[in-house]
Amino acid sequence: MLNIAFVGFGNAVVNYHLPYLERKDQINVKSIFRREEDRIGDTEREAWYPDIRFTTSFEEVLNDDEIELIVICTHVDSHVAYAKQALEHNKHVLVEKPFAPTVEEAEEIFDLAKSKGLIAMANQNRRFDGDFLTLKKVIDSGVLGRLIEIQSHYDYFNPQHIQKGFGLLHGLAVHTID
Template identity: 35%
Template sequence: MINVALVGFGFAGQTFHAPLISATPGLTLHTVVTSQADRLAAAWPKARAVPDLETALADPAVNLVVLATPDPLHADQAEAALRAGKAVVVDKPFALTLADARRVVDLAKARGLLLSVFQNRRWDADFLSLRAEIASGRLGRVVTFESRFDRYRPVVRDRWREAAGAGVWFDLGPHLVDQALVLFGRPLGVTLDLAVQRDGGLSPDWAHAVLRYEATRVVLNAAMMIAAPDVRFAVHGTRASLLSSGLDPQEDQLKAGLPVGGPGWGVDPSPMIRVEGDSGHRVPVEGPAGDYPAYYSGIAAALRGEGDNPVPPEQALAVMEVIEAGVESARLHREVAL
């Protein structure tokens, strides 16, 4: 059995990591670093609450450390866990800078320890369907790929994700970028525009990026003032287009406390539509259900030596390269080449 120490019991820790870890055969939610011992005991009574990371790292029974803490802490906490001999999963973003991310990756390689980033949206139902459609050739060669992560949250909340120095490019950008890189690989250049659109906003709440490839253009958008988030993916190929709206249901299922992997888990309530280029016919696309549990199943298999790291550190560095290039692009108001 692989004992897991979850560091952080805020939204990400409570909603995503604790339920998914607990539902994964071979993993045990052993320790949680939190000041909310009562809340932890009510939700996961077998897990031990400890007050700080150092206590968790000093426990020889802990094999894997999962960091669900504020972004600025990720790199230093990952480094501390690796130096303590623990495998590490980091919630996105991996770090605040590419240099910090490389430092952590180099340490993991030197110590021969697993290091992974929680890119759960690779297992969204719509993204799994999209990958299958592109691989099938039914769309032809993809020329334009649009991916949007829009929400309507007009009131600025008092949380670190919306504090100065944070914002949607660091919060949602890693999901959008990771999915794009999975499909198309490293772009030639990145152009990013950022804005603060909400009254009282302290960090960018609107981000619009264009990733330039030889012929393909990838458009990524994340915003907090969209009352009609009707477009999730719009993929246009030489033979057909693919359209989807709405978000994968797994986050809402986790918020509702539904059993992970139970009946109806990950089933997309609004399947994608393929629009045939020659005829204009609209064809519903029945794809696979979403599968967030696959990430931690992959981690468990990798730690047992029975499978590959589901999100290896090299892929996490590739995401950080684009994120950082985007920040530079927004500062300079021009494309940044990679």
């Protein structure tokens, strides 16, 4: 059994990770770490997952010997710090994209993981979603002929919230490029 913990409890965790993991017998989501300020006015959803321990102590997650993998699903500006802390506590890490704002920071994470015999990798689960697989099947079939242009929209994306060092390519665009 693989025991994992999540850092963060937003859209990615609730809509993309947990629905898949609930059907996996060999994976146990043991904990979800949420900062206290992220819980304000948003604790009702935690009751949807009675078998998962919610905590506001990242140290508690890091020091739990049963947790082998930490999945980092936080705001982009904290991915590097959480990944390094997890690796320093001998946990494998799966980091939502964007993995890191610079190649140098990504290399630091990979080097740290390698030095400890751990795995660090970026999450790219959308390539297994039904809409992407269906589109791939249609394109591969040739029924559409030679494609000249494809338009893809993420209508919920608001560019004004892009944080310094993270452009559109780091965020949602990696899905369509992939």
